[in-house]
Structures are given as structure tokens and as C-alpha cells.
Amino acid sequence: MSFLQPLLLWGLLAAAIPIVIHLLNRRRHKTVMWAAMQFLLKATRESRGKKRLRHILILTCRALGVAALATAAARPLLSNVLGWSGGKPDLVVLLLDRSASMEATPKNGTVPRRELALERVKSALADLDGTRLVLIDSASGQPQDVPSPEVLTSISSTAATDTAADLSTLASRAAEFLTETPGRAEVWIASDMQATSWQPQNDRWTSVRAALSSLPEQPKLRVLSLGGEASPNQSIRLLSSRRAGAQLVLDIEITRNDDSSAPVNLPLTATLNGVRSTSNVTLAGQNFRFRKTVPIPPSEDSGYGWLSIPGDGNLRDNAAFFAYGPALPIKSLLVAPPGEAADYLTIASAPGGHHGQTVERLDPAQISRLDLDGVAAIFWAAPLPTGQVAESLVRFLSDGGQVLFFAPLEDSDAAFAAMKWSPITQSEEGKFFILDSWDHDDGLLSDGLDGTPVPADRFKAVKRRLPEGEGTTLARWDDGRPFLSRRVFDRGTAWFISSQPDYTWSNLADADVLLPVSQRLVIEGAKRFDTGYLATIGSRLSQPRPGEGRIRLDDYGAPVPSNEAYEAGIHRFGERTLALNRPAAEDDLELLENNAAKGLFEGLDATFFEDRSTTTRANGSQPLWQAFLIAMLCFLLSEALLCLPKKSAASNAPLPGRPSNA
Incomplete structure (x- = not known):
């Protein structure tokens, strides 16, 4: 539970007022020993314990009623994914992992982890009216103001990519941005905790910790972990591509993420210059490497194509692209x-x-x-x-x-x-x-x-x-x-x-x-x-040279024109044709352990939230102030009922001269 107005929690001290009044009232009366009073004390000794308990309950209800009112004024929130404490931040810097591995869906789920992360952030920001949101995504690495959390899922800067992620670089960019942006800030990191994206041995983390610690107002960090077990998935990778005379020799690797050793028959589609052919591949175990030769038409000295397998738990790792040129000795x-x-x-x-x-x-x-x-x-x-x-x-x-x-x-x-x-x-x-x-x-x-x-x-x-x-x-x-x-x-x-x-x-x-x-x-x-025909998305070789444009040649999948610089495929740069593929590190399934992740932020105010949900249903912050107001009313009502006078035995006795009902 967290609070939007934590300063009002000082009002909880008012819960001591009924207790103070009670103690002061006790000091106003002096005890005088009177012989005749001994008979009355003896008569009421048996009911004294019940009266004391009743007084304690009344005092407790009064104190809890005041405490509930003060807590409601502080606007408590219940957050299952992301949360904040210490008050409403002026700025939230979102570091979004857009790597290819973030397109994997959780087990029994249908929504990629990237989309789940965006929905969680939208839900968590719903009650932060007026808080500035700045996005730094892993593909571009540039800070970008987001006008409203509602547009997070529709802008191109949060779309799927085939790139890798470097969280240490993103954290460093966030520190640089906060150096020039004063105010109360929080840094939120949404990632699938893939070890190759975090690179815990990278020396840059030392400078990141130092930079964040040296800020005038140290930001709070919230890490949204979307790791855990993923849906069954097969991925295909092109290890090498070379031309040997009139044929293209492709070295291929197919992996799967389950522990089953049962053979799987997988249709493999090869597309070369628009012509498709399909063959079956038997995948036994978790890794299968093989070589495939593709005949090159005699009239086509240059060309391109791709290998693809059916869609499954991650739609970004089901294709591998290649290109070739004239045969060289x-x-x-x-x-x-x-x-x-x-x-x-x-x-x-x-x-x-x-x-x-x-x-x-x-x-x-x-x-x-x-x-x-x-x-x-x-x-x-x-x-x-x-x-x-x-x-x-x-x-x-x-x-x-x-x-x-x-x-x-x-x-x-x-x-x-x-x-x-x-x-x-x-x-x-x-x-x-x-x-x-x-x-x-x-x-x-x-x-x-x-x-x-x-x-x-x-x-x-x-x-x-x-x-x-x-x-x-x-x-x-x-x-x-x-x-x-x-x-x-x-x-x-x-x-x-x-x-x-x-x-x-x-x-x-x-x-x-x-x-x-x-x-x-x-x-x-x-x-x-x-x-010269192959490159990795995000590498220096995959960028246009000065004076070159970029044209996407293939029609695999559903290319997003505004996002083509971060998507695998066949790209033409001027006179050059390049087959761009996702980085090999994106097929590494090793996750960063919790202790190792927490060690990266040692000395900082960092909180980790693990989300294993499989749906985009909002489960973010829920206001609780209404519940505390209702609790206050219940306490005051209970106090009133306890204060009602109790009927005495004398009031139930028959009046003189009047017969009894017995």
C-alpha cells in the first residue's frame, strides 16, 4: 500500500487525543475514603471488570476513528505491480525493453510481455494526474515526452522490434536526463530480465550507481520484472550464408524452449526471390543444426530470401533473412x-x-x-x-x-x-x-x-x-x-x-x-x-551510409514503416542490399537472478515488482480512501452504541403499590 499525500499521515498523531483527554479527566477527581462507601464498592466489585473493558473499547473506537480519518486524507493506494511511496512524483522516466525477446508470451497467455508491461504502466499512472512521463526505449535510446499514458500502446516508440537491449546504457541515459531535469523523479524499468540485456558484469553499472546517487534529489527506482516461464516456442537462426557456384549454402539452427525430448516435425518454408518451397524438419531435443542448399536460378546473379517456421510463442524469432551476390572464386x-x-x-x-x-x-x-x-x-x-x-x-x-x-x-x-x-x-x-x-x-x-x-x-x-x-x-x-x-x-x-x-x-x-x-x-x-550481404539489427553495419536511403524489400510479417530501422528483413541502402537479422543474444534464455539484479542498484532506493500475469487486465493501483472512511464511520457508530446507558436492575423493579407481572 502507498499514499498520494503521505504528509497527511502526520494526522495519525491525532489518534492519541482521546487517550490524552481520558488521562486528564482521571486526574480531575480525588479519591476520598468513606466508610459507608465500602458497602457500595463491595456491591459493584463483581461488575467492575466489565465496566473497565467497556471503557477501553470506547476509547479504542474513538482513537481508531480518528486514525481512519487521517489515513483516508492521505489517499492510500493498493498497487499490485508498480507503486510509489514518499508522495506523488513530478516525473516518471520509463526505461522500456523493446528487444525481440520481449515479444514472448507468458505460459498460457496470448499477449507479449512488452504489451503487458505497457498496460501495467498505464494502469499505475492512472492516478498520477499532472505527472510528466518520459520514455527511453531500448531501440532508439533517446528520451521522448509522452503526452498521456493512454497513448503508450499506440506510438511507434513502443512497438515491437528485432533489436537487442542494453539496460546499463538506458540507465545511464536516464541519469544524464535527470541531471538536467530537477524535481522529484522516479525511474521505472520494464524488462523480461534476460541476462544478455542486463549484462551484470558491465562496468557501466558502477558509473550508473554513482550518477544516480549524486543527483540533488535521488530518484526512486521501480523494476517491473516480466520474467518467468514462457509459452512453448521454436526459433530459427541463420548461422552462415555463402554462395557455392550455382547454389546457396545455408547453415541453420532451430531451438525450442521446452524440456520435452519428443521429436517435433516442423514445416520449414524457404522463400527465394519470391518463389517458396516447403520441407519438413524433425527437431529432436532442444537444439538442431543442419545445412540446407538452395538452387540459384541461372539468370539471377543476385537475390534475397528468407527461411520461416510457423508462428508460436514469439513471433519475432520465426524468420531468418539472407541475400547473395555474384559468384566469386x-x-x-x-x-x-x-x-x-x-x-x-x-x-x-x-x-x-x-x-x-x-x-x-x-x-x-x-x-x-x-x-x-x-x-x-x-x-x-x-x-x-x-x-x-x-x-x-x-x-x-x-x-x-x-x-x-x-x-x-x-x-x-x-x-x-x-x-x-x-x-x-x-x-x-x-x-x-x-x-x-x-x-x-x-x-x-x-x-x-x-x-x-x-x-x-x-x-x-x-x-x-x-x-x-x-x-x-x-x-x-x-x-x-x-x-x-x-x-x-x-x-x-x-x-x-x-x-x-x-x-x-x-x-x-x-x-x-x-x-x-x-x-x-x-x-x-x-x-x-x-x-557484405548480412548484418545484425542495431549494429553499425545495419545503418545507412551518408547519402543513402532505406527501402524495405521483403513482405514478411507486417512491417511498420515508421519502425523499419528496428525490424529484421531485407533492406536496400542505395545500391547495397542487406539481410538484417536479430542479434544472436536474443535467443539466449538465461534470466538474471533476483539477487544479481538487486546488486546492480546497491545503495539506491530500488523496488522490484514481479508480474506473472498473462492478461492485459488492469491490476494497477486501486484507491482505498473510501474504505477508510467507511471504517471511520463503523468505529464511531460502535463508540456511540457502547456509550448508551445500560438498564439497571432498579429500573426493572415494580413501583410501590403496583403489582408485579410475575
Whole structure:
């Protein structure tokens, strides 16, 4: 319960007035002992306890009547979702999570969480006439005055989006806004408590707490949590898209949020340049990754399309968009001296039957500069580069290229990207270095989309050089030393393998390991040419360049023209065509725990409200002052009844000379 006029609660002190009057009246009478009075006291001793109880009840009713009147004057409210204390605020700043995950519906519900949040805010603001409402939504991040709570559900700034949310940034914007806006303010946050939206480890929360605490009048915070169990839902995501000759290769992931292990048959619709085709996908478990090839019509060098599944618990995660351009040859570069290793690497990087793949070998002794135009991946079986060559490789990696370094034949003290090679070590006579463990979910040795593992357990070596430095180890020898390490740059990756595809070193030249590793490197490097057609909503790449406009090309769903900058789909920017998809973080189902959320506002006046309702029925603040007025009348009426004189036994006795009724 809260109060619109809490200062009037000081009137509760008036409830002590009847008690004070009673005590003062007792002091006005003196007790005089009189012998004849002893007989009267003895006669009334049995009824004294009842009289005292009656007087106490009368006094209690008078005090409660005054207290009820004072409470009614303070205008009490009962709020189930949002509430306020300390008086009516001059300003409410609403931080609204408009991310794609907010479109999920609660279990057994039909209304998305975003709409539920807006209805709760409207209901809570119904009694705050004259309070200014400012909206800061997660998509635009800009403060906007809302003329009335009634329009919250109809303005474009509260509509559904395919963006992600960053609550720390929103809270920081609110603090900046309140710095320039004096008065009594409250900050309301409406969110589904998705952990990726809150990012509790973000250092920005420290500055947010400091900024809010330093305001002349510290605002109160109200967090409306719309977490909890969601309706059954399947989501589709495009992991990668690349053109391979006359077909488009799409890597797809479908997930579902329930714990059931029963297989689900899901119709998958592929739309390419307006032509639709449907196939069935069997989803067993909670996650299913697979590859789909879509034939490209010979007359269409460029185009776009999307994959879609039926609508369910969240309508924002049922489609994934793609686009493509003219076919480009996939060129790789091999830096290695002539020999057995160079021969095997040439075959693995551009095997027969792989359309459009070529490889060029360079002798490391003849490299003065690198021409990396159009190169997807580099295989480096030589000492680590230095000087201008190293600078060229860094630019190549930052632009999305892939480089795989193999342990060189000769010793070298050179270092690249904070990595270097150790001296050669050899196994004991009659024994091998064996690959013992590797990451099955990440890296060049990860399992395939269908779950098939790379047979890396067959790999054996008699000679090795260990990668040393700041790289992340993804595979280890049986003695725990690193076999495969990586260094991530801006968009690309440098890989380090502690062996050579040379049988005097190991059996790495066997196709079991070398072929999948090489092809994955080439495919990953070629993505930097296809990424010109893909971007994530809200990223820098998804924004028009200076002088470009924006046109939505697809007709999936029900696009909102005023909201198209925040919606996934096929967008044209001048001469460029981009397929924009929701951020991957929006498919993360992890929620922020209550203790962690409260810790973000440590030292601030923050209150959390958890709403697990599934309807938009208003359940906000309800006035209670009428109930307290009725209670006051009841107390006063009870006091009056208790004050009525009680009939004595003498009044019931028959008058002299008059017969009894007995």
C-alpha cells in the first residue's frame, strides 16, 4: 500500500487525543475514603471488570476513528505491480525493453510481455494526474515526452522490434536526463530480465550507481520484472550464408524452449526471390543444426530470401533473412617451402571437386610484400612473419581473414600476435604424442552440424613445436601441452597448430584431420566476402551510409514503416542490399537472478515488482480512501452504541403499590 499525500499521515498523531483527554479527566477527581462507601464498592466489585473493558473499547473506537480519518486524507493506494511511496512524483522516466525477446508470451497467455508491461504502466499512472512521463526505449535510446499514458500502446516508440537491449546504457541515459531535469523523479524499468540485456558484469553499472546517487534529489527506482516461464516456442537462426557456384549454402539452427525430448516435425518454408518451397524438419531435443542448399536460378546473379517456421510463442524469432551476390572464386594463399608439407596443403586447401577453390603457393624466402586482394584464407608453414609482411597479415585478419600457422621446420625467434614457437621436441623411442582432448563445440576441430566429430583421436606425432603466448588453447596433447591455439582479431582469427603435414613429423597429412581443418578455414575466410550481404539489427553495419536511403524489400510479417530501422528483413541502402537479422543474444534464455539484479542498484532506493500475469487486465493501483472512511464511520457508530446507558436492575423493579407481572 502507498499514499498520494503521505504528509497527511502526520494526522495519525491525532489518534492519541482521546487517550490524552481520558488521562486528564482521571486526574480531575480525588479519591476520598468513606466508610459507608465500602458497602457500595463491595456491591459493584463483581461488575467492575466489565465496566473497565467497556471503557477501553470506547476509547479504542474513538482513537481508531480518528486514525481512519487521517489515513483516508492521505489517499492510500493498493498497487499490485508498480507503486510509489514518499508522495506523488513530478516525473516518471520509463526505461522500456523493446528487444525481440520481449515479444514472448507468458505460459498460457496470448499477449507479449512488452504489451503487458505497457498496460501495467498505464494502469499505475492512472492516478498520477499532472505527472510528466518520459520514455527511453531500448531501440532508439533517446528520451521522448509522452503526452498521456493512454497513448503508450499506440506510438511507434513502443512497438515491437528485432533489436537487442542494453539496460546499463538506458540507465545511464536516464541519469544524464535527470541531471538536467530537477524535481522529484522516479525511474521505472520494464524488462523480461534476460541476462544478455542486463549484462551484470558491465562496468557501466558502477558509473550508473554513482550518477544516480549524486543527483540533488535521488530518484526512486521501480523494476517491473516480466520474467518467468514462457509459452512453448521454436526459433530459427541463420548461422552462415555463402554462395557455392550455382547454389546457396545455408547453415541453420532451430531451438525450442521446452524440456520435452519428443521429436517435433516442423514445416520449414524457404522463400527465394519470391518463389517458396516447403520441407519438413524433425527437431529432436532442444537444439538442431543442419545445412540446407538452395538452387540459384541461372539468370539471377543476385537475390534475397528468407527461411520461416510457423508462428508460436514469439513471433519475432520465426524468420531468418539472407541475400547473395555474384559468384566469386575462393582463393587461398600457401606460404611454404617446396616439399611434402606444401604438397599436402595444396591438395587440402583446394581439393578436386570443390567448385571455384584455388590456391597459390609462395616461397617464404621470396616474400617482400603480400597481395591479399580476394584472398579468403592463408596457410603459413614457415617461420612467423615480421615487418611489413606481419603488418599486412594484421590488416588481413582485422578485415575478417583467416590464417593457419603450422609449426615451421627451422628454428626462429620471431613472434606474431604475441605468439611464438617453442623449440622442437621429439617423443620417446617407440612412443607417440597423441591428441588427447579438444573442443567439440568451438574451433577448427569442432563437431559437424549433424554432430559428427572430427576423428582427431587418430592423430599421432613424433615431433612437435608448441605454440606459446596469449592464445586460447582449443586442443591438447596427452601431456596437457597445447596442440591448437587461436588469437582472435577484430573480425578474423589466427590459428596455430603444433605440427606439420609431413610424415617425418606426424600423420597430419592424412585426410582425417587435415582436410576438414583446411576446408573449415577456407569457408570461414570466404564468409568475409558474403558478410557484405548480412548484418545484425542495431549494429553499425545495419545503418545507412551518408547519402543513402532505406527501402524495405521483403513482405514478411507486417512491417511498420515508421519502425523499419528496428525490424529484421531485407533492406536496400542505395545500391547495397542487406539481410538484417536479430542479434544472436536474443535467443539466449538465461534470466538474471533476483539477487544479481538487486546488486546492480546497491545503495539506491530500488523496488522490484514481479508480474506473472498473462492478461492485459488492469491490476494497477486501486484507491482505498473510501474504505477508510467507511471504517471511520463503523468505529464511531460502535463508540456511540457502547456509550448508551445500560438498564439497571432498579429500573426493572415494580413501583410501590403496583403489582408485579410475575
